[in-house]
Amino acid sequence: MNQDLVFSMLFALMLATFVGFAVIQNVSRLLHTPLMSLTNAISAIAVVGSILIAGEQKDALTTVLGGIAVFASVTNIVSGFLITDRMLKMFKEKGPKS
Amino acid sequence: MNQDLVFSMLFALMLATFVGFAVIQNVSRLLHTPLMSLTNAISAIAVVGSILIAGEQKDALTTVLGGIAVFASVTNIVSGFLITDRMLKMFKEKGPKS
Amino acid sequence: MSEIVTHLSYLAAATLFIFSLRWLNRPASARRGVAAGVAGMSLAIFGTLLHPEIITYSWIAIAAIAGIAVGYPLSRVPLTAVPQRTAISHAFGGLAAGLVGTAKYLIWLHEGELTSFRVGAIVVEVLLGFLTFTGSLMAAGKLQEIIPTRPITYRGQNAVNFLLLAIAIAAGLGLILDPTRAYLFPVVIALSLSFGVLLIIPIGGADMPTVISLLNSYAGLAAVAMGFVLENQLLIIAGALDGASGFILSVIMCRAMNRSFTNVLFGAFGQVQAVAGAVEERVMKSASAHDAADYLANATRVVIVPGYGMAVAQAQHRVREVYDSLTKRGIDVKFAIHPVAGRMPGHMNVLLAEADIPYSALLEMDEINPDMPQCDVCVVVGANDVVNPAARADKTSPIFGMPIIDADKARVVIAIKRSKNPGFAGIDNALFYAENTVMVFGDAKGVIAEIATALKDEESAAAA
Amino acid sequence: MSEIVTHLSYLAAATLFIFSLRWLNRPASARRGVAAGVAGMSLAIFGTLLHPEIITYSWIAIAAIAGIAVGYPLSRVPLTAVPQRTAISHAFGGLAAGLVGTAKYLIWLHEGELTSFRVGAIVVEVLLGFLTFTGSLMAAGKLQEIIPTRPITYRGQNAVNFLLLAIAIAAGLGLILDPTRAYLFPVVIALSLSFGVLLIIPIGGADMPTVISLLNSYAGLAAVAMGFVLENQLLIIAGALDGASGFILSVIMCRAMNRSFTNVLFGAFGQVQAVAGAVEERVMKSASAHDAADYLANATRVVIVPGYGMAVAQAQHRVREVYDSLTKRGIDVKFAIHPVAGRMPGHMNVLLAEADIPYSALLEMDEINPDMPQCDVCVVVGANDVVNPAARADKTSPIFGMPIIDADKARVVIAIKRSKNPGFAGIDNALFYAENTVMVFGDAKGVIAEIATALKDEESAAAA
Numbered sequence A, B: 001m002n003q004d005l006v007f008s009m010l011f012a013l014m015l016a017t018f019v020g021f022a023v024i025q026n027v028s029r030l031l032h033t034p035l036m037s038l039t040n041a042i043s044a045i046a047v048v049g050s051i052l053i054a055g056e057q058k059d060a061l062t063t064v065l066g067g068i069a070v071f072a073s074v075t076n077i078v079s080g081f082l083i084t085d086r087m088l089k090m091f092k093e094k095g096p097k098s
Numbered sequence C, D: 001m002s003e004i005v006t007h008l009s010y011l012a013a014a015t016l017f018i019f020s021l022r023w024l025n026r027p028a029s030a031r032r033g034v035a036a037g038v039a040g041m042s043l044a045i046f047g048t049l050l051h052p053e054i055i056t057y058s059w060i061a062i063a064a065i066a067g068i069a070v071g072y073p074l075s076r077v078p079l080t081a082v083p084q085r086t087a088i089s090h091a092f093g094g095l096a097a098g099l100v101g102t103a104k105y106l107i108w109l110h111e112g113e114l115t116s117f118r119v120g121a122i123v124v125e126v127l128l129g130f131l132t133f134t135g136s137l138m139a140a141g142k143l144q145e146i147i148p149t150r151p152i153t154y155r156g157q158n159a160v161n162f163l164l165l166a167i168a169i170a171a172g173l174g175l176i177l178d179p180t181r182a183y184l185f186p187v188v189i190a191l192s193l194s195f196g197v198l199l200i201i202p203i204g205g206a207d208m209p210t211v212i213s214l215l216n217s218y219a220g221l222a223a224v225a226m227g228f229v230l231e232n233q234l235l236i237i238a239g240a241l242d243g244a245s246g247f248i249l250s251v252i253m254c255r256a257m258n259r260s261f262t263n264v265l266f267g268a269f270g271q272v273q274a275v276a277g278a279v280e281e282r283v284m285k286s287a288s289a290h291d292a293a294d295y296l297a298n299a300t301r302v303v304i305v306p307g308y309g310m311a312v313a314q315a316q317h318r319v320r321e322v323y324d325s326l327t328k329r330g331i332d333v334k335f336a337i338h339p340v341a342g343r344m345p346g347h348m349n350v351l352l353a354e355a356d357i358p359y360s361a362l363l364e365m366d367e368i369n370p371d372m373p374q375c376d377v378c379v380v381v382g383a384n385d386v387v388n389p390a391a392r393a394d395k396t397s398p399i400f401g402m403p404i405i406d407a408d409k410a411r412v413v414i415a416i417k418r419s420k421n422p423g424f425a426g427i428d429n430a431l432f433y434a435e436n437t438v439m440v441f442g443d444a445k446g447v448i449a450e451i452a453t454a455l456k457d458e459e460s461a462a463a464a
């Protein structure tokens, strides 16, 4: 395992943590529930690893594990983004009638 | 040149740009002059490259170039941090006599 | 060449994820944030599918279709079930991380490609992943009340848990020192699965929202670990964003409840329920919905404080009717939103938005408190702890120090709840016995509907 | 092993740099920020010195000692010279980047290690580095008024500049396509050196602060490019932080002047100086320092608006005496700080802090403007454009739209300047002719000293 690469991942982790804190602290309090479901969907990025395992088909067992992982991740992606959008659609600056 | 490494540097650039904007936008307006001299000192990080060139001593010309670069960077480091601290020392929440 | 495209799409995906969360900073740009998230995820998938090591797409396609089939209905759950849905979603996320880690271990074991670094990253990924999996399932069960919600404790519980953790870590270290000790791997899996269960058992159902946010954080960290396993920065970045979000939300909740992490995780809160009623019978003034409507009709400034009861009763649409009637008469109506009103962060905002109440009428606690003394009528709809003045005054109260909405400072307080029972924290609330408070007992939906009708009747009477 | 230590120290250094800038968010933590920066830089140097490729430390040590010898005096310059110092510092930074890039090219050329990617990064580094070098020297010269400050323009200037740029880019592309075309390298160097000069020539001296911030940004980008050359993330991160800072500061300046980047860079501002005085002789009311002291002594609320003139006259310590006298009498004194008062961002804050005025008395434009109508006496000390009401009202004014401090809304305005000459923007200021304005002509330091003495005399007279 290449040392440069390990450290470049540590750099990414350090920077992303700063970005994460900065960005999340600015999220409007109004939207904390949609925030939970949006990060839910984003954390389904595990789909990347799952696809590789399911597609490589090294052996039956790992293919099954990968397939389940793809299923679980896609479920999260679909339900996470859809429910976030469903909630956000409800937020209106001015009520429709008033 | 390893492709993974190039992209890991691009990731670092992207993330650091976000961090930079987030952090600088939070700097107090009171301190914009010290900010200028502090970033000045930090950008003297070029000292890293300069030291390598001056120390490797591949040939006379590059050693001289590296030496000048070390000189220029160290000048910036020393003057940048010192003047920033000098300015910041002057900022007081309450004046000494009042 | 295809490798460059993959790299580029990962880079773009990471950038889009950051923008996605950034745009949640205000409602006007929030839907753009979802679009950015979808675009980022599509790019990530696209880039992954280009990978030359993938030899067949059929299993991927089948699993993805199954995922869509399950994911779609999960996105249509009623808003009251959002906490449970979130918990299940974390369980799925943890499961995926755990399975990918396990598969990677098996593949590399077979190919002789295991290094200590790789095994270390895999162990972290698997531990966090499976712990999140069972822990989130338990949390979902408690929220849905399939599993008993009361905290289950026994002597030596923490000792047992820490012992298990120590064994798991020892097994992990054993694997790192000699990656081929494959028999240790199932041990790690089994321990992390049971750990998830054991950690949640002693925590009360009502603390589940904080636990869910923490599990969100763990799911993020599992993704980070997967990033180290697969040497993939996109996973690290997305995981870190997720981890930061879960962490910040749980800190916000703890702070707004004036409790520490340790207290939430090990405090077995809600166990002793209702030490309350030192039975010094105090008197509540009770009134009818009609009386409440009269108070409201004669007010100039009204503040509505919604709480968990409004969510349970699904009363938000009736609240909207009252809001409409009153604003039509020129009465100024504002909603005071406490950061932990309800059972998840932002709960009240979502419900009121669902009922088409403009978010400009929703004020945060800190914004509205200075104006409470100018408020004529404050309507407390199924809120309790978040308006309990003991938090300000009574040093012995378990919620002392928690910031509250100063409902008691309004000229008249109308409190709507079903009974004299306490709220989440299980303690009595002096507000309900105060001079200027009248209680309207009943289900929030029913009561508010009556108030709305009374107001409308009066209107048509006046018009006629 | 030493490699891991190097990597770890770089990682820690990058983290410390971020904290360093973060802690500048308020004065109380700002000095900790400097400490973090110093620690980060020390770690970076330490990690670099461990590098096994370094065969001798003697040249490094000599160069470093020379750097310290020059750097220390540069840190003791008077505060009025800070813009020049900053410019020189950017020049040094650009020079270092350019030289390192050149040396790397030569070394790799010799060793046959050049790839297109490497040459591409080197070309960017060298272009930005040398351009920053000469550009910053020019800027420093204009600020120090060694070089004529007025913009020098001629027909076809932009065409010539763009032609040179095109040639430089073509040469760079030629190098990238065939890295061994060493004869193209000096062309790139020469063009970027001349480019730095040519770009600054048409910009007026007074626009130098904005230019300096932009050059700051370029210096940062040069460091980023160096990071790509040396495959070093620390350089990329530090460079990006620097680039963001320079960019944001120049945007703030442009916005506060209501001008665009293009206008600053190509507008040749300050060239046509003083189209002013359409010579409709209007009358200014002139008064003595003694009169001014009387106005002040009878006020309840005083606002002082400092500007470039206070900096030039070094009047801040006298201002402090007046501030002390007035506050001792119980008069409320505040300072109104315009974002571009003076000649660099934050200029006034530093000067007033130097004079020991507490920063709680310094208010930003947006904070103080709503209170200006309640202000009894507003003292304008060497400020001009930043209090010019034409920015609010006169659509034809070149500064129309620039946000200003509403000095004209105060009951009485006392304006201190040496003459009837215009300020930076070269335009007349209706404030000085207004009904409620009195002018006290003279050098700011002298006038304010007289006012301070008058106030003290009065005090001792009252005491006697």
Ligand SMILES: NC(=O)c1ccc[n+]([C@@H]2O[C@H](COP(=O)([O-])OP(=O)(O)OC[C@H]3O[C@@H](n4cnc5c(N)ncnc54)[C@H](OP(=O)(O)O)[C@@H]3O)[C@@H](O)[C@H]2O)c1
Pocket: C206, C207, C208, C209, C210, C253, C256, C257, C306, C307, C308, C309, C310, C312, C313, C339, C340, C341, C342, C343, C344, C345, C346, C347, C381, C382, C383, C384, C385, C386, C387, C416, C417, C418, C419, C420, C421, C422, C423, C424, C425, C442, C443, C444, C445
């Ligand atoms: N939001 C979060 O993220 C979060 C997370 C963790 C914990 N918490 C905790 O949850 C609590 C939230 O406070 P809260 O004031 O919103 O709620 P609460 O203190 O739990 O009180 C809810 C009240 O609503 C009433 N109620 C229940 N069902 C009702 C119905 N159908 N109609 C009318 N009234 C009904 C209950 O009284 P009756 O039974 O008499 O009707 C109860 O007093 C806080 O203690 C907070 O710390 C919140």
Ligand SMILES: NC(=O)c1ccc[n+]([C@@H]2O[C@H](COP(=O)([O-])OP(=O)(O)OC[C@H]3O[C@@H](n4cnc5c(N)ncnc54)[C@H](OP(=O)(O)O)[C@@H]3O)[C@@H](O)[C@H]2O)c1
Pocket: D206, D207, D208, D209, D210, D253, D256, D257, D306, D307, D308, D309, D310, D312, D313, D339, D340, D341, D342, D343, D344, D345, D346, D347, D381, D382, D383, D384, D385, D386, D387, D416, D417, D418, D419, D420, D421, D422, D423, D424, D425, D442, D443, D444, D445
């Ligand atoms: N701060 C920044 O970052 C920055 C950057 C770029 C451009 N600028 C520009 O700089 C200007 C700053 O506005 P400003 O109001 O501070 O300054 P200004 O508009 O340049 O006016 C300064 C005034 O001070 C007077 N003065 C000069 N020397 C003096 C002395 N020794 N004693 C007393 N008075 C003296 C001058 O009048 P007399 O000659 O009659 O004495 C002049 O009217 C703005 O136009 C801004 O856009 C600022």
